[in-house]
Amino acid sequence: MTDDLPAGPAPEPATFRGRDELRALAAPRRLSVDEHMFTAPGLPGTFRLQLFTAPGARPVAVETQIAGAEGMRLMNGVERFAGAVWERHCPDQDQPPVWVERQLWPEGAAQETRFRRVVFAEADRYRPRGPRWSVITHELLEDLVGAPVARDRGAGYVPRTAEVEPELVFERFAVARLARPHPFREPACMPAGVPWWRRWTRQMLPRRGARTCCWYHGGDWHTVNAMALQVLERARAQSVDPDGMEEFAAAHAAAAGSTRWQTEALATLFNTVDAIQPASETGYINGQHRAQAMLEAGVRRTVVLHHPYET
Structure with a gap:
């Protein structure tokens, strides 16, 4: 059961058209931000943000979050999370960063842990809207950013205090x-x-x-x-x-x-x-x-x- 989608179809793998688009976006970027406890103003959620940038290339943001342990989930907060990353780290860009999510599910869960690219139908300044999801493999993602992409939550993850x-x-x-x-x-x-x-x-x-x-x-x-x-x-x-x-x-x-x-x-x-x-x-x-x-x-x-x- 994915977030608020208990029995619906899984996101589709990248189509040929999507692969062509990914190839057009591919560039040798570097990891310029690796923030292990990113938070957006007013949202009860945290995640790891890996931001890959290069001169003349659109930034790529990769978000990783533990399901059920970090407040608002990536899918539910996608528009506001993406807007916050755009405004904070890419304020001069005309478009939001290429957005890729990875929700980490516990062992034995019905959900599958995968990278998923999110494409927004439209975006005003720091306000993306109309998200649509598709699966992207780890190999395609690394081809896109031109650099290694971590799959885990990172050593800087701080669990919420249980008490x-x-x-x-x-x-x-x-x-x-x-x-x-x-x-x-x-x-x-x-x-x-x-x-x-x-x-x-x-x-x-x-x-x-x-x-x-x-x-x-x-x-x-x-x-x-x-x-x-x-x-x-x-x-x-x-x-x-x-x-x-x-x-x-x-x-x-x-x-x-x-x-x-x-x-x-x-x-x-x-x-x-x-x-x-x-x-x-x-x-x-x-x-x-x-x-x-x-x-x-x-x-x-x-x-x-x-x-x-x-x-």
Whole structure:
């Protein structure tokens, strides 16, 4: 399950056209910045930034982050992270740096750790928009930058202090209270967030059923959230630890004879990495695509995860 994309297709490998573009961008660059704990103003996230530069060549920025351990994930914060790197390290460039992400997943996770290039559809000064992802191999990346690229998080990584982080808490939450989503991965069926008047209309006239456009619209969120609230109540009665909630929810789904999509969707709500996590400053740390699908369907209650940074 990638960030807020639990069962959707993986990013496509670079096409021939993409490879031609990479060859056109290739140049012998040098590693000019290796910042192991990069942070962007106002965002609860850190990552390693490797910035490769050369005179007359577009900078290439490579970001590496440990999933679930560094706050806002690279995919969710991509536009603002890229804008911050652009403004701080490449302020004279007319375009953002070539952006490559590497999310490090724990051993045994369903997600695969890969380099992924992000291409933005447009960009004003320090404000890139419309990201699209594609896989890039380590070999292609090193050909692009003309220098070795580290794959790891780096010796300068500083784990967050465990004692300052309160226990994660799952709780009921009114969907209509969620911030306006700004989906970036499914522009055809999620072109913009759900305005306030439409979300209240859907509360009165809910929609059920599935659509074939994407995973997020692929099932009935009303059914899934009804199960989620049952899971939450039973888990509290049995004092289930937050880290055990996903397994507890999967067992509930199996006992209920749920479909594969319902089981996957329910699991995302109780996964401590993939759960919907509202953020007071940024709207979402995670979950805005599912939030939009729920708002469009008129779901009234869901389950969210209190993130340490929101206490």
